[in-house]
Amino acid sequence: MTTTTAATGRYRFSHVARMEWAKLRSLRSTWWVLAVTVAGAIGIAVAVGVNTEDAAADLTNNALAGISLGLLLVGVLGVLAMTGEFSSGMIRATLAAIPNRPLVLAAKAAVFGTVALAVGEAAGFIAFFAGTAALPDGIPAPALGQPGVLRAVVLGGAGFCLVGLIGLGLGAIVRHTPAAIAVLVGGVYVLAQFVAVATQALMPYLPIAIVANSLTVAQPMADDQVQFLSPWAGLGMLGLYAAVTLGVGAWLLARRDA
Amino acid sequence: MIEVRGLSKRYGPIVAVDGLSFDVRPGVVTGFLGPNGAGKSTTMRMVLGLDAPDAGEARIGGRRYRDLRWPLREVGALLEARTFHPGRSGRDHLRALAASNGLPRSRVEEVLGLVGLAEVAGRRAGRFSLGMGQRLGIAAALLGDPEVLLLDEPVNGLDPAGIRWVRDLLRSLAAQGRAVLVSSHLIGEIARTADHVVVIGRGRLLADTSVAELSARSPSLEEAFFELTDGSAEYRGTLGSEGRTS
Incomplete structure (x- = not known):
C-alpha cells in the first residue's frame, strides 16, 4: 500500500464541487435528458415558427415555448440528482466522504445549477434562432437587439436552471424518487390547471406561469383577467422558490439519519 | 483508534443500541459480533456520523467524525448495504470519492488493482455481482x-478465495498499525481473522476481550458466542433455541 499526499489542510467547497461534477457527468441519464430537452425546445420552436400567422404576436415568446415544456425534464433531472443518491445508497458514501451536509447540497446545487444554466441558455438561443428562422415569408423575425428580446431569451435559460434547482431541493426534502417527481409535477403543472380554473389571482405565482408568461416575454402579456409578474419580479419569485426548497432540503439533510 | 462511549440509539419504541462503550485499538483486528438486529450496523453508522446518536458519542483519533479534516484519508468504511449508484462505473464512483478528499486519480487505479477490479472498472456498477460490489x-x-477501517460484513457474497483474500488483507492492514473493526456473521471467519472481539446483543456490550481469552472459556469461539448471546437474540427459530439450551 502506498502513502498518498500528505494530509494538510482540509476539504473545502471546491473539493465537494469536483466530486459532484464527477458524479453528474458520469451518469448517462444526465446527458440523455439534457439532449432531449434541447432537441425538444428546438423542435417546438420550429413547429410554432412554421405555423405562425399573426405577425403581431410575441414571436420571441413563441420561439421559447419549448423551454416551458422542457421544465419538467430538467426538474426531474434535479430530483434524480438527489433521490438517486438515496435510492442507491450512494448518499452514505457521499456523506462519509464529506460529513458537512449543507456543503454537499450547496456544491450539488452549484454544479447542477451551472450545467442546467448552460444548457438552458444554449437551448434558449438555439430555439430562438431556429424558431424565428422558421417563420413564414412576410412575417418579420424578431432580432436580439429589439426591446425585451435578448432579456426573454436569457431569462428563459435562467428559468430552466431555477426549475432544475427546485427539483433538486424537492429531492432533498422528499427523498423518494416517485414521490418527489409527483410533488414536482403537481406543483409545476397540475396545480396550474386547478388554479387556472379556481383562483386566477394565484396564477402569476406558479412556476410554469412565471417561465411562460413572465420570463420569456418580449412584450408585456396583455391579459384582462390575469396580471402576470414582470420579467424581473418573476425571476426573483422563481429564485425565491429555489432558495426556499434548497434551504429546507439542506436543513432536513443535516437533521435526518442517512 | 476508535472510542465509543455510552452510544445509544432508538428507532421509535425499539432500542437499537443501548449505552455501548468500547475501543478499537490500532495494530489489531477487532471482530464485531452479535446476532441479527444486535445493533452492529447502527453502531457503525453512528461512528461514521451517518446516524445521530440519542446519547453518547464516538471519536476517531480523538475527533468526532464530522470534525475530520479529510474523512476518507482518516477512516475507510464498507457498509452492509450498497453505497454506489448502479448507473455509474466502478472507476467513476471511485474518482468522484477521490476528488472529494483531494486524492489523485492514480490512487483510484491503485485500489482497483488491489481489489482485482481493474479490468471491469469501466462497467456500470449495477451489473456487478455481489462479490464485485463488495x-x-x-x-x-x-x-x-x-x-x-470499519467493515460491515466484508466477506458477504465473496467466494472462498475472496474470503481468504479479505482475511489476509485485514491482517496485513492491522500489522501495518491500523485500527480495524470488522463485523461478520461467520464466527469461524472472525476466529481466524480477529485478535480482539467485541460482542453485543440487543444493543448492549456482552464481551470486550481477546479472541484467545473468549475461546478458552468454551470448546470454541462459536460456543462462547452462543453462551454470551443466549437470551439476547432478536430473531431465533424454535429449533435453534432448543438446540442451544443446555
Whole structure:
C-alpha cells in the first residue's frame, strides 16, 4: 500500500464541487435528458415558427415555448440528482466522504445549477434562432437587439436552471424518487390547471406561469383577467422558490439519519 | 483508534443500541459480533456520523467524525448495504470519492488493482455481482489509505478465495498499525481473522476481550458466542433455541 499526499489542510467547497461534477457527468441519464430537452425546445420552436400567422404576436415568446415544456425534464433531472443518491445508497458514501451536509447540497446545487444554466441558455438561443428562422415569408423575425428580446431569451435559460434547482431541493426534502417527481409535477403543472380554473389571482405565482408568461416575454402579456409578474419580479419569485426548497432540503439533510 | 462511549440509539419504541462503550485499538483486528438486529450496523453508522446518536458519542483519533479534516484519508468504511449508484462505473464512483478528499486519480487505479477490479472498472456498477460490489466497497474504503477501517460484513457474497483474500488483507492492514473493526456473521471467519472481539446483543456490550481469552472459556469461539448471546437474540427459530439450551 502506498502513502498518498500528505494530509494538510482540509476539504473545502471546491473539493465537494469536483466530486459532484464527477458524479453528474458520469451518469448517462444526465446527458440523455439534457439532449432531449434541447432537441425538444428546438423542435417546438420550429413547429410554432412554421405555423405562425399573426405577425403581431410575441414571436420571441413563441420561439421559447419549448423551454416551458422542457421544465419538467430538467426538474426531474434535479430530483434524480438527489433521490438517486438515496435510492442507491450512494448518499452514505457521499456523506462519509464529506460529513458537512449543507456543503454537499450547496456544491450539488452549484454544479447542477451551472450545467442546467448552460444548457438552458444554449437551448434558449438555439430555439430562438431556429424558431424565428422558421417563420413564414412576410412575417418579420424578431432580432436580439429589439426591446425585451435578448432579456426573454436569457431569462428563459435562467428559468430552466431555477426549475432544475427546485427539483433538486424537492429531492432533498422528499427523498423518494416517485414521490418527489409527483410533488414536482403537481406543483409545476397540475396545480396550474386547478388554479387556472379556481383562483386566477394565484396564477402569476406558479412556476410554469412565471417561465411562460413572465420570463420569456418580449412584450408585456396583455391579459384582462390575469396580471402576470414582470420579467424581473418573476425571476426573483422563481429564485425565491429555489432558495426556499434548497434551504429546507439542506436543513432536513443535516437533521435526518442517512 | 476508535472510542465509543455510552452510544445509544432508538428507532421509535425499539432500542437499537443501548449505552455501548468500547475501543478499537490500532495494530489489531477487532471482530464485531452479535446476532441479527444486535445493533452492529447502527453502531457503525453512528461512528461514521451517518446516524445521530440519542446519547453518547464516538471519536476517531480523538475527533468526532464530522470534525475530520479529510474523512476518507482518516477512516475507510464498507457498509452492509450498497453505497454506489448502479448507473455509474466502478472507476467513476471511485474518482468522484477521490476528488472529494483531494486524492489523485492514480490512487483510484491503485485500489482497483488491489481489489482485482481493474479490468471491469469501466462497467456500470449495477451489473456487478455481489462479490464485485463488495470489492468495489473495499476499494472505496482503502482509497484514502486510512489509519482506521470499519467493515460491515466484508466477506458477504465473496467466494472462498475472496474470503481468504479479505482475511489476509485485514491482517496485513492491522500489522501495518491500523485500527480495524470488522463485523461478520461467520464466527469461524472472525476466529481466524480477529485478535480482539467485541460482542453485543440487543444493543448492549456482552464481551470486550481477546479472541484467545473468549475461546478458552468454551470448546470454541462459536460456543462462547452462543453462551454470551443466549437470551439476547432478536430473531431465533424454535429449533435453534432448543438446540442451544443446555
